[in-house]
Amino acid sequence: MKTISLRKKVAAVAVASLGFGLLSVVPAYAANEAANVAVAKAASFKLLGVVGTESTNVVTLDNTAAGTGGTAGSVTFTIARTVYPTGSTALPTLTKAASATSGYALTQTSSTVVTIAVTDTDGDTAAAVGTMAFTPDVQGEYRFSITPAGATTTNTVGYVSMYVSGTGATVASSGIGSTTVQGVAGGQVKVNFVPAQSAAGVITASTTYQVTSTGGSIVNATATYTTLPSAVAGTTYSAATALAGTLAAPSTTGGIGPMNGSSADWSGGAKMIVGSGTSPVIMDLTLTSAVAGTQTVAISSISASTGAPTAVSTVTITWSATAATASTAYSTSFISAGTACGVADATSGLNFGKSAAGIVANICIAVKDSNGNSMVGQALSATVSGPGLIDLISGNTDTSTAGTLRADSLTSTNQASTNLARINISSDGTSGTSVITISNGSTVLATETLYFYGTVATLTVTQNLKVARSGSAGYKLGTEDGTGLAASATTAALTPAVVIVAKDSAGVVVPSLTITGLSSDTNVIASATVLEAVGTTATTGAAGPGTYLAAVTSAANSTSGKTATVTFRTQLSTGAYISAAPVTFTLGGTLATGKETIAFDKTSYAPGEAMTVTVTAKDSAGNAVYDGVTSPTLTASKSVGGSLPSGFYVGGVVKNTANTLFAPALGGSFSVNGTSGNTAEEKITASSSVTDANAGLLTQIDALNAKIVALNALIAKIMKKLGVK
Secondary structure, three states: OOEEEOOOOEEEOOOEOOOOOEEEOEOOEOOOOEOOEEOOOOOOOEEEEEOOOOEEEEEEEOOOOOOOOOOOOEEEEEEEEEEOOOOOOOOOEEEEOOOOOOOEEEEEEEOOEEEEEEOOOOOOOOEEEEEEEEOOOOOEEEEEEEEEEOOOOOEEOEEEEEEEEEEEEEEOOEOEOOOEEEEEOOOEEEEEEEOOEEEOOEEOOOEEEEEEEEOOEEEEEEEEEOOOOOOOOOOOOOOOEEOEOOOOOOOOOOEEEEOOOOOOOOOOOEEEEEOOOOOOEEEEEEEEOOOOEEEEEEEEEEOOOOOOEEEEEEEEEEEEOOOOOOOOOOOEEEEEEOOOOOOOOOOOOOEEEOOOOOOOEEEEEEOEOOOOOEOOOOOEEEEEEOOOEEEEEEOOOOOOOOOOEOEEEEOOOOOOOOOEEEEEEEOOOOOEEEEEEEEEOOEEEEEEEEEEEOOEEEEEEEEOOOEEEOEOOOOEEOOOOOOOEHHHOOOHHHOOOEEEEEEEOOOOEOOOOOOEEEEOOOOOEEEEEEEEOOOOOOEOOOOOOOEEEEEEEEOOOEOOOOEEEEEEEEEOOOOOEEEOOOEEEEEEOOOOOOEEEEEEOOOEEOOOOEOOEEEEEEOOOOOEOOOOOEOOOEEEOOOOEEOOOOOEOEOOEEEOOOOOEEOOOOOEEEEEEEEOOOOOOOEEEEEEEEOOHHHHHHHHHHHHHHHHHHHHHHHHHHHHHOOOO
16 A cells, blocks of 8 residues: 655555455545545546446545644545447446544445544544445446545545447437437447456457458448556556557557458458457447448357357447437436536425525436437537526536526537436526426427525415314424425324415525524414425425424413414514414314214215214313324225215314225114223214115106006906997
């Protein structure tokens, strides 16, 4: 391990094993500051990659020298992709460790930046920092830089290399990175091939590879090899060096050329000989077809002993008369707050002050065809409806250029080597709903929505709970905590008593307010607590910033039946208040000596008719019990459809929602029964009936029979008068 001397510290250089090893990075501070920081390259900074498979390196801090004390310092470490194959869109991440070692503090600044701060002025203890992760999407060579910043003397950058084997297109109208490719007849498709490796950057020497093509032509074939990083020293890479242009006997660099031996004629295919060296090799093939159709390119290895071919890879190119079109279904567009690209649309946090400076949000775009393949060379446009300014940028790495335009575009030339683009979004000083439309020609690929808010103008409230508990102690009603799962909010204690929504004059929700509750009688409702919703999917706070959740607490020694209003309000910078309409809370006692009753909404029902069953609970004073008391389990004397009401009382009532409970199919009387939750455990019941459909039918039959008898008698009289026997 290489070390670097500091003024009063020694920082250990970073060592990373690629694949699944360790990457050590070292922040150091002197007596009053962070001094020299280094990340040094070593032989283990080589990673063997597989397309579609994530590789990780655990990042560790390793300060090898004891400190002499002083003021704590901090250093940020940023990972970036510096070299990558054409068509690749994958990016690395650097994620801080779940917990910090004593004496250090870790901050996740973004998906690629971790800050390490020394908090005890003696940062010489080894500590976990985080994890580097990368999933390659195209075969070839990748290089990553890990850059420290914050040292006052030197910041030495370290590097990681990844060599990814496989075959795939690097230039095509679609299918980048894959072996199923689309091209435009008369144009070109480029494919590269990286031979299999036995270890990171190590290929099998003295191997011959053969390329043949049907249905199209090979325009050219070239190959490069890469000088591997030094085993110990150095932080730069040797440039890739072209292999010999003609076939030759196996050597350190090997050779590549046409199968027929002519340097200008590739009609018979291409042949590459890997020499005795073990440096990674990349073969680049340029392919074409003058007409629409299918071209098949086969890559085989040739046995050194028998000369027999073994299939390695096959590339299928569909040449069409016109270029493939971008797919709305497969192209992606993800909006997120800040500058880091998201991997899914943000579900909350897209509300920004209308005067916010810089980039408030971004949209990262990937253009794909109907097969889900990346499409390069696609013109893009973006427009804003509502407030906001944008800047549409080729690629997805520009995190500093703020939006200045209402509409922007990229030409196919701008996008010639990438299917990625990003939109940086900034405020224009007005509030409202901003809708950004992203198009490829006349095809709308996506629309994204965000909001800019001004000063709060209104507060609206929705009351979920109504009756707080009376008694000698003060009792909390509901919760202001929105982190719990909404599906678990089956008790009053897990349900917000009141939900408050703040909006500006344009109707945009306003986050980050301080909202308080003012009670009309603190001898009834002593206090209220309010927190902003967290915005996490499926929680009681899923609505996110701009929505606020409230709980109230009853006064000690309070009496059942008393009422008070609570007015939720927020104070403006002028000192004035914006207030919601008051909500009324009542106090209720326990069920211990109270009563529960059951009631139907009708005295009789048709078979299968919708019913409403209501259970009511009152305390010993005849007032509704406090919200949260559990209702009894009910049973029916006959089979009913749906579910009988259950849960906890709100306002002293539990009932089934409309069209969820249905009368029995059989006629006659029936009842719903239960056992009260009061101390006496009284039996409670209610009765109703179902009209007997058969009884009605019998009545109709009897009436019909009577009419038939009367008709027969009339006929007999007529026949008698006519003398008919």
